Amino acid sequence: MNEEKEDSTYEVPIGPIHPALKEPFLIKFKLDGEEVVGADPHPGMNHRGIEFMGMHRNPMKVIPLSERICGICSIVHQHMYTTAAEHAVGIEPTNRARYIRAIMCELERIHSHVLWAGVAAHEIGFDTHLHFTWKIREEVMDLLEYITGNRVNYSMWTIGGVRRDITEDMHPKIFETLEYYEDLYEKLEEIFLNDPSIKMRTKDIGILTEEDALSLCGVGPTVRASGVKKDVRIDQPYSAYGDLDMDYVVPSRYGYEDKGDVFSKTLVRLKEVLQSISIIKQCVEKMPEGEITSEDNKAGLLNKLKNMGGEGIGRIEAPRGEAIHYVRLKEGEEDIDVWKVRASTYNNLATYGPMFMGEQIADIPIIAASIDPCIGCMDRAEITDVNTGETRTYSEEELHELSVQKTEELVDGGIE
Amino acid sequence: MxxxxxxxxxxxxxxxxxxLVSLLGIFVGLLYKGFDRKITAMMQGRIGPPWTQPFKDIKKLFMKETIIPDTAVPWLFNAAPVFALVAPLVALAYLPLGPFDPIMEGxxxxxxxxxLLAIPAVAMAxxxxxxxxxxxxxxxxxxxxxxxxxxxxxxxxxxALAYNFETFSIAAISSEPVWSTVGGVGLLGFAMILGTLFAVMPGELSKVPFDQAEAETELAGGLFVEYSGRNLGLFYVAEVVKMVFVGTLLIALFFPYHLSSWFSFGGPEVFNGMLLGNLIVDIAFFLFKLLIIIYVAVSVVRVAFARFQIDRASYFYWVPMTVIGLIGTLLVMLEGSMAI
Amino acid sequence: MPTQTIYTLIKQLFTEKATNPFPVKYTPDNMHDAAELIEEGKLEINPPVEVPEDFRGKLTYDKESCIGCKLCVRVCPSEALVFKEDEGKVKHYVSRCTFCGQCVNICPQSCFEFTQEFLIAGPDKEAEDLVINP
Known part of the structure; x- marks a missing residue:
């Protein structure tokens, strides 16, 4: 403590368990009075070995497992995983399934963004809006339950399509929910964009410049708030997104500055709720007739997956930003050979550096929340030396070398 | 002899x-804490906890183990909650409670x-x-x-109040409502001062938007983070008694009205020449005033604002509130000089 | 600082509350006693929210039509279905089930079906109603 006192800075750990973080995660802050002069994120507290579990199961079993990577983006992970598996064995989902998938993804985006708004309000001590947003989130949860039969982990996807249809008689309920959000949207904006005390806490806080956003490879609303036009749905359309009319949601489109502060991030997320409503409407209108899955014979599919090999990638725009799944299957083997998940928080974590610098302790929770971190999705491993029990970080060169080594192992086919 | x-x-x-007053103060405080929690929940569209929740909380806290961390200074660590509780309890003895004059008058x-108002904050720190x-x-x-x-x-x-009444005695100040001692400009002045006091109340009681010292999401409970069991229970009681104390102070300074001064409710004479009916009605009216003050200054404010950053909270008190208070005082003095 | 929020808050004081009072409005002092009271019928519980038609509740298993093809066991992600070699049928552990319904889709004889029942939690995972075809 004494030597720290000399340079008047002290260290405060936020995490692994802390009310500002909704999941186990550690950031070590260096503080000077109330000001942050250094932030050092330490992930690895919530590693559950899901990839490893997946590599000991057959591709069908992994579908429900994949959605359990994260409680909020369960549709996203299912979607990415099935896309990757389809890509690996060359199965194409039907057109109707593509539209249903897009609708589900957008419903989840509404659910995720409204939930985030509540969490953000809670972080700045405004519990009233936490209760309000979570109350209105119930509507979309009910709709998801109505369509899929489950409230959180939907189990809606299958390789080759979806498992439940969105029929004509479901449309009234869908439109009813969308109207509910359209009616409430104005109030949401009034709360989060015009309330004086929320504005005071979010404006000019946690700024991420466009330059930093690009160089740190951030994804999703986090960088769109800085004016970076980056959205997989438009850049590399998947599902039905290629047929739909949509544009990048950046603050400058709505007459705000592309500042990259917490306020811009809130704005982008709120506007995306509106965008999702419009996308769902378009999807429901344009939905083609036909089968919901191209592989109706599930037993045959199981054998096909066993007998065919290949590797595939699923890349989609999750509510938090771009995420990727990589799947490799081996000929004649029941279990998945390799499964690799790269969630959006992994990229966005790097943006913490410039965002925290020079801010106050009071702003730590809201800035931490502003990237909508999902540690469950992100955590992979922490490197601990078994002999000494010390945690260490690898340098860039070492990591590169290790990656090359790993790739060679994968190419040779030996993974263990 | x-x-x-x-x-x-x-x-x-x-x-x-x-x-007796201490025990009653704790009881009323816990009751009003329950009211505060219930009413804020209802304003947020929730059912909220039952009215009796604070009593259950206290019971539970006093049953739990009290942990003293290794890094703590034990005697100070244990003494702080006691000081925090005793100060507002003592203060209650110097305040007029409804129809009764202060116990320690003079x-x-x-x-x-x-x-006494400053001691709990210092003790907590x-x-x-x-x-x-x-x-x-x-x-x-x-x-x-x-x-x-x-x-x-x-x-x-x-x-401003002492200037107006030319005394620091709380009994003298509360013997006549401040609003009837001044006219025109003075009324405006006191209204401004009352406004600043309402703004001070959430800060005094460490409630949102001025709960930076606890700041659940930032500091995980801040200065209470290491407290548990009996010590935390004492802080809890101290907080509710402080709420009663500050509310009563506001009533004594600005709203010392009694229903019995307008209507008589009869009944036998019981205490210092007061009639039983009047006594009961006045006590009830006092408790009602306290409830309203807590509702306006604590419950509504608590749910309607976000937590301020500490520098903005300081700025809020030092600049806008101080300026308003000073202008109010000047107006009161202007009124006073005109009267002469 | 009067804001829109304060107006909304005062209004919400009188509107219907969003809290779901299931199973009872306030948490009882003693959960164990409360559970016993409910069992004896002395304490009434508020009904849960209605579930949609296609809800995925506890599974039913039609043992008669099962042909023992083991496909359901192959797709069950949580190993809730165990094949009984002697009988040629499956055993279903409800406590392990994740309600993904892959068995419902894959079964060639449609032996499995979802019900609307979801109040199935209990202290004993081996209880009679939590293991189907034991």
């Missing part, structure tokens, strides 16, 4: 009364009350510093900064 006996009896009665006035946790240290610093900030508008209000 009889003088000594009289004195002894007198003080005996006084100490019994102080004990022994202390407004200045003493201002000091000391307890936080003594617990040896970085979160608690930051919380304590914030508590002290906040205290220094809201003391300024508070002192200005006290000066």
């Amino acid at each position: 009889s003088d000594v006996v009289n004195l002894a009896v007198n003080w005996g009665i006084k100490s019994l009364l102080v004990l 022994y202390g006035g407004l200045i003493l009350l201002l000091y 000391l307890g936080g510093l003594a617990s040896g946790s970085p979160y608690a240290t930051v919380g304590s610093q914030r508590e002290l900064v906040l205290m220094m900030s809201y003391e300024l508008p508070l002192a200005i209000a006290a000066v």
Whole structure:
């Protein structure tokens, strides 16, 4: 403590368990009075070995497992995983399934963004809006339950399509929910964009410049708030997104500055709720007739997956930003050979550096929340030396070398 | 000899009364804390906890183990909650409670009350510093900064009142509603001062938007982070008694109205020439006033704002509130000089 | 600082509350006693929210039509279905089930079906109603 006192800075750990973080995660802050002069994120507290579990199961079993990577983006992970598996064995989902998938993804985006708004309000001590947003989130949860039969982990996807249809008689309920959000949207904006005390806490806080956003490879609303036009749905359309009319949601489109502060991030997320409503409407209108899955014979599919090999990638725009799944299957083997998940928080974590610098302790929770971190999705491993029990970080060169080594192992086919 | 006996009896009665008032203060405080929690929940569209929840909380806290961290300074760590509780309890003895005059009338006035108001904040900060946790240290610093900030508008209000009544005696100030002692400009002045006092109240009681010292999402409870069991229970009780104390102070200074001064409710004569009906109605009216003040200054404010950053909270008290308070005081003085 | 929020808050004081009072409005002092009271019928519980038609509740298993093809066991992600070699049928552990319904889709004889029942939690995972075809 004494030597720290000399340079008047002290260290405060936020995490692994802390009310500002909704999941186990550690950031070590260096503080000077109330000001942050250094932030050092330490992930690895919530590693559950899901990839490893997946590599000991057959591709069908992994579908429900994949959605359990994260409680909020369960549709996203299912979607990415099935896309990757389809890509690996060359199965194409039907057109109707593509539209249903897009609708589900957008419903989840509404659910995720409204939930985030509540969490953000809670972080700045405004519990009233936490209760309000979570109350209105119930509507979309009910709709998801109505369509899929489950409230959180939907189990809606299958390789080759979806498992439940969105029929004509479901449309009234869908439109009813969308109207509910359209009616409430104005109030949401009034709360989060015009309330004086929320504005005071979010404006000019946690700024991420466009330059930093690009160089740190951030994804999703986090960088769109800085004016970076980056959205997989438009850049590399998947599902039905290629047929739909949509544009990048950046603050400058709505007459705000592309500042990259917490306020811009809130704005982008709120506007995306509106965008999702419009996308769902378009999807429901344009939905083609036909089968919901191209592989109706599930037993045959199981054998096909066993007998065919290949590797595939699923890349989609999750509510938090771009995420990727990589799947490799081996000929004649029941279990998945390799499964690799790269969630959006992994990229966005790097943006913490410039965002925290020079801010106050009071702003730590809201800035931490502003990237909508999902540690469950992100955590992979922490490197601990078994002999000494010390945690260490690898340098860039070492990591590169290790990656090359790993790739060679994968190419040779030996993974263990 | 009889003088000594009289004195002894007198003080005996006084100490019994102080004990009674302390217990009643704790009871009413817990009851109103339950009210506050229930009403804020209802405003947020929730059912909320039952009215009796604070009593259950206290019972549970006192049953739990009290942990003293290794890094703490034990005697200070344990003494802080006691100081935090005793100060507002003592203060209740110097305040007029509804129809009753202060128990300790003549022994202390407004200045003493201002000091008693500062003690819990200091005790909390000391307890936080003594617990040896970085979160608690930051919380304590914030508590002290906040205290220094809201003391300024508070002192200005006290000066304005003392100037107007030409006394610091709380009984004298509350014997006549302040609004009837001044006219026109003075009324405006006192309204402004009342406004600043309402703004000081959430800061005084560490409620959102001025709960930076606890700041659940930032400091995980701030200066209470290492407290548990009985010590935390004492802080909990201290908080609710402080709520009653500050509310009663506001009533005594600005709303010392009694229903019995307009209507008589009859009944037999019971105490100091007061009628039983009047007594009951006045006590009920006092409790009602307290409820309204807590609702307006604590419950509504607590749910309608986000937590401020500490520098903005300080700025809020030092600049806008102080300026408003000073203008109010000037108006009161203007009125006073015109009267002469 | 009067804001829109304060107006909304005062209004919400009188509107219907969003809290779901299931199973009872306030948490009882003693959960164990409360559970016993409910069992004896002395304490009434508020009904849960209605579930949609296609809800995925506890599974039913039609043992008669099962042909023992083991496909359901192959797709069950949580190993809730165990094949009984002697009988040629499956055993279903409800406590392990994740309600993904892959068995419902894959079964060639449609032996499995979802019900609307979801109040199935209990202290004993081997209880009679939590293991189907034991």
